[in-house]
Amino acid sequence: MESIQSLLEKAKRATTAARSLPDHKKQELLQELSVRLLKNSGNIIAENRKDLERMADTDPKKDRLLLNEARIKELSDSLRDIAALPDPANQLLLEHRLDNGLQVQKKTVPLGVVGVIYESRPNVTVDVAALCIRSGNVCVLRGGSDAFYTNTCLVALIREVLEAFDVDKNVVQLLPTDRNLVGELLTASDYVDILIPRGSQQLIDFVRENARVPVIETGAGVCHTYVEQSADLESAAAIVTNAKVSRPSVCNALDTVVADRQIAKPLMELLAPLLAEYQVEIFADETAFGFLRALNYPFLQHAAPGDFGKEFLDLKCSVKVVENMDEALEHISRFSSKHSEAIVTGNAEAGERFLTAVDAAAVYVNASTRYTDGGVFGLGAEIGISTQKLHARGPFALEKLVTEKWFVRGSGQVRK
Secondary structure (H helix, E strand, O other), X not given: OOOOHHHHHHHHHOHHHHHHOOHHHHHHHHHHHHHHHHHOHHXXXXXXXXXXXXXXXXXXXHHHHOOOHHHHHHHHHHHHHHHHOOOXXXXXXXXXXXXXXXXXXXXXXXXXXXXXXXXXXXXXXXXXXXXXXXXXXXXXXXXXXXXXXXXXXHHHHHHHHHHHOOOOHHHEEEOOOOHHHHHHHHOOOOOOOEEEEEOOHHHHHHHHHHOOOOEOOEOOOOEEEEEOOOOOHHHXXXXXXXXXXXXXXXXXXXXEEEEEHHHHHHXXXXXXXHHHOOOOEEEEOHHHHHHXXXXXXXXXXXXXXXXXXXXXXXXXXXEEEEOOHHHHHHHHHHHOOOOEEEEEOOOHHHHHHHHHHOOOOEEEEOOOHHHOOOOOOOOOOOOEEEOOOOOOOEEEOHXXXXXXXXXXXOOOOOOO
16 A cells, blocks of 8 residues: 555544444443453454564563453453543533623534554554544554554454444544555644554654654653652562562553662662562662672663663663652652652652652652553543643543534624
């Protein structure tokens, strides 16, 4: 295919069908899709296996690519959660009558055509389609070649359900994975209303630098956990371990441990066996390196400057020892990607200071950064975690897939 224009034209025409769907029909459609996902789980897993077989076992993206029965069940459940959420479109935000008799209303309306570019995450295919259907939008999906078979299977299933409900199947559109066609999508301002890149920093930078369509960034996650000197160290070790090892390939996983010097040594003594069990490679500054070497930590490296501010997406992390909270805040401010940051502390005042001072989409006290997730936050699902400040910040989900529109009704008024 030398052009995707015909596909984009179909998507644009489908906005009428998407906007016109009544609330109950959108709910019923998503509930039916939830059922069909489970019924077709065997076929989905078989297609997913084709993609998995093409990826090396050592590739950290392999976990994100995997769909098994448990994950398909989670997707099915999330569809029901999204269906149960209020429709964010057609909500009355403001209404008043002017002195001249004009009736003025402001309502929420769908964005239109939402383009999403993503890598190795077939769950995004279902999440984005469901969120866009629920909010009355059309979605144009450009998944990575790594997930070609899985995405093709999932989109075919979604379009079958759309047709079964007598809805234009082009409400959900899967674009070819040919990289030569990405530029056409990025400049398709006549057809696409907003673009959302989800993936590596390289992908996000490329989209931002080359797009003519407005972009909402779902940024890379360089996530810190700061263990302050008053922290319960056993709790801190458990939080750090969870944030690093539970799913190391996702954007809300921990990348850097920051620890006050007063408690760094006993913290390392607790952390070392926990992280060693998962063979976590640690890139430690001089102070932390000394503590960990004395403990004979087997996966230890000296930290290079580039190991701070780095999103590892793997069983790797860096460690920075600081003198106090001021230095910790300075370090986080310098290296944060403004995604998710956490403090572990026994001092309520220190916790509140951290919440206020740290500039990030999600900030935690005494909890793992792994909770930054639209589904966990009660949003049903998410398109990604936005690290910018305009339109959406944090989990970018159903409530942000709308814009505003003014409705003005008159009886012949003219402005003097």
